[in-house]
Amino acid sequence: MKYGESSFDIIYLIFAIVTGLIILAKRKDSLGRLMGCAALILGCGDAFHLVPRVLNYFVDADFTFWLGFGKLVTSITMTVFYVLMYRIWLSAYKEPAHKTFAICFYAFAICRIALCLMPGNNWFTNDSPLLWGILRNIPFIVVGCMIVIIYFKKRSEIKEFKLIWLFVTLSFAFYIPVTVGASFIPILGALMLPKTVCYMLLLVSFYNKAKE
Secondary structure, eight states, X not given: OHHHXXXXXXXXXXXXXXXXXXXXXXXXXXXXXXXXXXXHHHHHHHHHHXXXXXXXXXXXXXXHHHHHXXXXXXHHHHHHHHHHHHHHHHHHTTOOOOHHHHHHHHHHHHHHHHHHTSGGGOGGGTOOOHHHHHHHHHHHHHHHHHHHHHHHHTTTTOGGGXXXXXXXXXXXXXXXXXXXXXXXXXGGGGGHHHHHHHHXXXXXXXXXXXXX
């Protein structure tokens, strides 16, 4: 189990970071920069959590602090990733920002980050209470739903982005059971694998767009 999971985590991190660098190299316009930065933030942010997780399997040391700290960093960078997803949508579809939508979107994103920074999360003991896990994910789910809606509405206009709404929907469908139930039913943690695959497919969409 540890070898399979560790190998997958390393492959994912390399894939995300390399994809981001390739996109930045291929496209120098604002859309290319947004897509490349989104991929890098996704990969680098997840590295704070996944690298200690991999090391924890093979190194005889206490990684409790680093695992918790990594989850905090990942929670914040994942929120930033979705903010960039919104900016990518505006740039790709040449859409003016709808004021009410934008205010709500950024408000929920800020709320998510603020909740992640609350001491009640007990990040550094890697023992976050279920209540805080639910609280900080409520605005995150709203942010995800808003992204799904806007990409779904425009799904037929850019072929490379036509399935992004589905990848995001599935990623949350796999993520929510882990957040709510993994502490009671550890096997639910396996759902993080298909969730990660959804993000890899999303990055493939960015890469395909960067090639045009």
